Amino acid sequence: MNNYIVFSIYFSVIISIVNFIYSLNKKISNSCKAIPILNLSLVLFSILELLKLENNSSIFGIFQNGILAFLPVLFTTFILKFHSEIIPRKIILSYSIPIIYIILKFTKVFKNIPYNYYLFASLLIIYITFFPTKKSMDYIRIRYLNSNIITIFFASIFFYVFIFIFYKNHPVLSISLSFVMIVIQSIIINRKLTDHPIDNLIKSIEQANTIFVLLDEDDNVLYINEAGLKFIGLSRDEIIGKKNEEIIKITKTSNHLIEKNGKTYRFSLQETNAGKVLIINDITSGNKSFSSIDILSNLFDSLFDNVPDGVVIIKEDGTILKCNRQFLEMFGYSKDEVIGEIIDNLIVPEDLSNEPKLLRELVKNQKTLRVETIRKRKDGKKIEVRLTVAKIKNNNTNNNDKAEDLIYAFYTDITSEKEALNIVRNTLQKDMLTGLYTRSYFLRRLTSLSEFSLIGDHHGIILIDIDNFSQINILKNHAFGDEILRQVALRIKNSLREGDIISRPYADEFWIIIEKAGKNYQQAREVINNIVSKIFNEISKPYYIDGEVIELKFSSGLHVFSIIDNADEVMRKANLALKRAKSSKDKIIFYNILIDNELQEKSTKERDLREAFHNRELKIFLQPICKYDKTIVGAEALLRWVKKDGSVLPPIEFIQLLEENGMIVSVGEEILRQVCEVLSENNELKFIDINVSPVQLRDEKMAERFFNIVSSYEIDPSKIVIEITENILIDMNDIVKNNIDKLLKYGFELCIDDFGTGYSSLAYLTLLPLKKIKIDKSFVFRLPDDRKSIKLLEAIYNIAKAFQLEAIPEGVENEKQLEILSMIGYKLFQGFFFGKPVPTYEFLKRLTKE
Incomplete structure (x- = not known):
C-alpha cells in the first residue's frame, strides 16, 4: 500500500485523539457539550480507517459510513448548542435517519441501498443558516459580533464537503476536520477569557436594584433590566422594541423626581449618538446606591471608545x-x-x-x-x-x-x-452632450442672482434658439444633430466673458446669464447687445460636419434685469422676446412692455374667441355665385364673428389666432355643419364652397370627420367644394396628401382659391385633380381699363378650358366688368355686383323669392 496513505491514516488517528483530549477542557465542554461528542466521532472514524487497513474487512467500512452519516446531525447539534439553543424536535428526529440506515446496512436485503448523504447534509445546513430563532440571533449579535467562529464553522463544512466529493479520502477528511475543530476550540477559549468582564458587567446591570433603560432616538425601548420590568409591570416581550408611555412621560419630567406606589424615585437621562440611557434610583429611604454610577461610567466609556x-x-x-x-x-x-x-x-x-x-x-x-x-x-x-x-x-x-x-x-x-457628492453634483449640473450647465443649475444661479444682487447692478439673460433644428434631425440623423449642438455650444462659450453662465436646457436652445453687465439699463443693454452680436457673428459661420457644409439660422430673445425682477419673471420676459424673434425678421429682440401688452391682448382675444365658439357666435355668411343673369347657382361660405352686441368681425381679425391655437380644426367642422344645414333646407343650390386651412389638412383624421358630418346630414359630398390656397404646396406632406386623396375619394370637389397670385398656380393644374379655380379679384379690379388684365384673364380662361375646369372670377363689382368677363367666355361669377355675404337666413330668403 502507498506509504503516503499509511502515514495519513496513522496521522489522522493521532491528530483526532489530540483534538478529542483538547475538547475535554472545561471551557470548551461547558460552552457546548456537542463538541467532545463530535470530536469523539472523528476519533472513531480515524480508528475504523486504521482497522480497515490492518484487517481488510468491509464491516469497518460500514461502521465508518454510519459515522459519516451522523456527522451532519452532529455538526447541526454543535452549532445550535453553541448558541445555547434548545435542540428542535426535527433535529432530534433527524438522528433516526442515520440509525435506520445503519440497521438496514446489516440486513441482506437492504445492504446495498445508497445513502443520499449530500441531500441530508444540505438540508441541515440550510436549516441552521436560514431558520435560527430570534433568541439565537440576539445571542450571536450580542456575544459573537466580532467572532470568527461562525465563519470558520461554515467554511469547514464547505471544505469538508469539497474534500469528500472530490477525493473520497477518509484520512484527509479526518485530519482536516480535526484541525478545524482545534482552531474553533482555541477561539472559544480565547473568547471565554475576553468575555468574562463583559458577562460580569451585563450580569451586574441585570441584577442591580437601579433601573436601567436604553432608548433609541424614537423612544423605542432597546433594553431594560429586571428592576425596570418590575417597575413598569410588564414582561420583556411586551416592552422591548416598543414605545412605553410611562417611560416617555418620565423622560419629559422636568424636576427629575417621580412618585409611584408610595415611593420616591430620582432619575437621570443621558443622551448619546445612539440614543438615550435612563437610570432610575429609589431614594425613598434616603440611601442612594452609587453602584449604578460606576456601571453607567463603564457603559459610557465603552460607547466613547467604540x-x-x-x-x-x-x-x-x-x-x-x-x-x-x-x-x-x-x-x-x-x-x-x-x-x-x-x-x-x-x-x-x-x-x-x-x-x-x-x-x-x-x-x-x-x-x-x-x-x-x-x-x-x-x-x-x-x-x-x-x-x-x-x-x-x-x-x-x-x-x-x-x-x-x-x-x-x-x-x-x-x-x-x-x-x-461633487462627482454626482457635476454629473447633475452638466449636460452630457455639450458639457454646458443643465437647466436646473441655470435656474438656481438665476434665482440667486435675482435675489442677492446689489442695488444698481443690472444683468442680462440671452436665449438662443436654432431655427428649424428638428428638420436637421429628420433629414440627417441624431448623431449629425448632436455634432452641430456641440459645435454651436463651443462657439457660444468662446464668445462669452469669463464667468458668464451658459446652459443647454432643451435640445436646440441655449441660455446665457451675463452678470453685472452695467450700472444702469442702457449701459447693460449696450454690453449685452455687443456680446450677442459677437455670438451671432461666430455661430452664423458655416459648419463643416461629416464632409458637409451646413449654414444655420438663429433667433434670440434678450432681457436686462436687476434685483427688482424675480427669476420666474426674468425667464417669462426673455421667452416672450425669443418667441417674438422667431416670428420676426429681426432675429434678435430685446424684451419691452409692448410685447407684454400684445400678449395680454392676444390672450384676451383668445379667451373671448373660445367663449364665442361655445356660444355659437361664429357663423357662416353666404355670398352667391351666379350666372350672367344673376341666377344663383352656388355660394361661398365665409366665416364671421357675430358678437352679442350685434357687431360683426371679419375673419381677418381672428383667423390667424384660430390657426395658431389649433381651434381652426373645430371651427372648420362647425362651418361644415352649418353649410350642411343650409343644403338640407334648399335642394336647388348646386354647391357651396368652404375654405379649408392647411392646419386642418395636417390633422390625420380630418377627411374622415368631414365625411361623417356630411353623411349625418345625408348630403351629397359633391355639393361641398373644398377651397384651398396656393400655399398648400409648401405644406404638402404625407398627411396633407392623404387627406386630399380621401376627400376626393369620398366625392368632395376641390377648388383653388385666389388663382394666379402665387408662384406655382400652374403647378396645381397637374398635381391636383381640380374641378374649379377661383380667379383672384386683383385681376378683375382693373377692368375695364387695364388691357393687360384682360389678356391675363383670357389666358387663364383658355388654360381652364384646356383642363376642363370651371373658372370663377371673384370681385365682380359692376356691369362693365361682367360684360368683359362674359365676352371672354366665363359662365359663373362672384362679387358685390351679385350680392354681399349675408347671414344664412337672408340668403335662403332670397333663394325663395327667386
Whole structure:
C-alpha cells in the first residue's frame, strides 16, 4: 500500500485523539457539550480507517459510513448548542435517519441501498443558516459580533464537503476536520477569557436594584433590566422594541423626581449618538446606591471608545481632556501628543484660526451645534469634517471649586462623501452632450442672482434658439444633430466673458446669464447687445460636419434685469422676446412692455374667441355665385364673428389666432355643419364652397370627420367644394396628401382659391385633380381699363378650358366688368355686383323669392 496513505491514516488517528483530549477542557465542554461528542466521532472514524487497513474487512467500512452519516446531525447539534439553543424536535428526529440506515446496512436485503448523504447534509445546513430563532440571533449579535467562529464553522463544512466529493479520502477528511475543530476550540477559549468582564458587567446591570433603560432616538425601548420590568409591570416581550408611555412621560419630567406606589424615585437621562440611557434610583429611604454610577461610567466609556466618529472632550479654553482612538487615527496623533494640549494648535488650519473660538462661544449659548468645516492632520493634509459639538455640565468638582462646563466634539471625516457628492453634483449640473450647465443649475444661479444682487447692478439673460433644428434631425440623423449642438455650444462659450453662465436646457436652445453687465439699463443693454452680436457673428459661420457644409439660422430673445425682477419673471420676459424673434425678421429682440401688452391682448382675444365658439357666435355668411343673369347657382361660405352686441368681425381679425391655437380644426367642422344645414333646407343650390386651412389638412383624421358630418346630414359630398390656397404646396406632406386623396375619394370637389397670385398656380393644374379655380379679384379690379388684365384673364380662361375646369372670377363689382368677363367666355361669377355675404337666413330668403 502507498506509504503516503499509511502515514495519513496513522496521522489522522493521532491528530483526532489530540483534538478529542483538547475538547475535554472545561471551557470548551461547558460552552457546548456537542463538541467532545463530535470530536469523539472523528476519533472513531480515524480508528475504523486504521482497522480497515490492518484487517481488510468491509464491516469497518460500514461502521465508518454510519459515522459519516451522523456527522451532519452532529455538526447541526454543535452549532445550535453553541448558541445555547434548545435542540428542535426535527433535529432530534433527524438522528433516526442515520440509525435506520445503519440497521438496514446489516440486513441482506437492504445492504446495498445508497445513502443520499449530500441531500441530508444540505438540508441541515440550510436549516441552521436560514431558520435560527430570534433568541439565537440576539445571542450571536450580542456575544459573537466580532467572532470568527461562525465563519470558520461554515467554511469547514464547505471544505469538508469539497474534500469528500472530490477525493473520497477518509484520512484527509479526518485530519482536516480535526484541525478545524482545534482552531474553533482555541477561539472559544480565547473568547471565554475576553468575555468574562463583559458577562460580569451585563450580569451586574441585570441584577442591580437601579433601573436601567436604553432608548433609541424614537423612544423605542432597546433594553431594560429586571428592576425596570418590575417597575413598569410588564414582561420583556411586551416592552422591548416598543414605545412605553410611562417611560416617555418620565423622560419629559422636568424636576427629575417621580412618585409611584408610595415611593420616591430620582432619575437621570443621558443622551448619546445612539440614543438615550435612563437610570432610575429609589431614594425613598434616603440611601442612594452609587453602584449604578460606576456601571453607567463603564457603559459610557465603552460607547466613547467604540463610536465610529472621532470624539474629544475639551475644556472651554480648548484644552483636550480625553479623546478616543478614532480621533487619534483621523488626525494622525498619539494619545501623549494631544492630552493637555490646546486643540486649536493641533488640528485647525491657519486660515481658520479664529473659527474654533467662535464655535465654542456659540455652543455656550446654543448647547449644541453642527457645522461642516476643514481641519488638518498632523502631516498637514487637510480633511473635510462634519463637526457636532455639545456642552455638558461637569459635576465632578469639589464643593469649593466653580464647576466648568465641558465640551464634547464629534468629528466625522466627510472627505470621501464630499468627493462623491461633487462627482454626482457635476454629473447633475452638466449636460452630457455639450458639457454646458443643465437647466436646473441655470435656474438656481438665476434665482440667486435675482435675489442677492446689489442695488444698481443690472444683468442680462440671452436665449438662443436654432431655427428649424428638428428638420436637421429628420433629414440627417441624431448623431449629425448632436455634432452641430456641440459645435454651436463651443462657439457660444468662446464668445462669452469669463464667468458668464451658459446652459443647454432643451435640445436646440441655449441660455446665457451675463452678470453685472452695467450700472444702469442702457449701459447693460449696450454690453449685452455687443456680446450677442459677437455670438451671432461666430455661430452664423458655416459648419463643416461629416464632409458637409451646413449654414444655420438663429433667433434670440434678450432681457436686462436687476434685483427688482424675480427669476420666474426674468425667464417669462426673455421667452416672450425669443418667441417674438422667431416670428420676426429681426432675429434678435430685446424684451419691452409692448410685447407684454400684445400678449395680454392676444390672450384676451383668445379667451373671448373660445367663449364665442361655445356660444355659437361664429357663423357662416353666404355670398352667391351666379350666372350672367344673376341666377344663383352656388355660394361661398365665409366665416364671421357675430358678437352679442350685434357687431360683426371679419375673419381677418381672428383667423390667424384660430390657426395658431389649433381651434381652426373645430371651427372648420362647425362651418361644415352649418353649410350642411343650409343644403338640407334648399335642394336647388348646386354647391357651396368652404375654405379649408392647411392646419386642418395636417390633422390625420380630418377627411374622415368631414365625411361623417356630411353623411349625418345625408348630403351629397359633391355639393361641398373644398377651397384651398396656393400655399398648400409648401405644406404638402404625407398627411396633407392623404387627406386630399380621401376627400376626393369620398366625392368632395376641390377648388383653388385666389388663382394666379402665387408662384406655382400652374403647378396645381397637374398635381391636383381640380374641378374649379377661383380667379383672384386683383385681376378683375382693373377692368375695364387695364388691357393687360384682360389678356391675363383670357389666358387663364383658355388654360381652364384646356383642363376642363370651371373658372370663377371673384370681385365682380359692376356691369362693365361682367360684360368683359362674359365676352371672354366665363359662365359663373362672384362679387358685390351679385350680392354681399349675408347671414344664412337672408340668403335662403332670397333663394325663395327667386
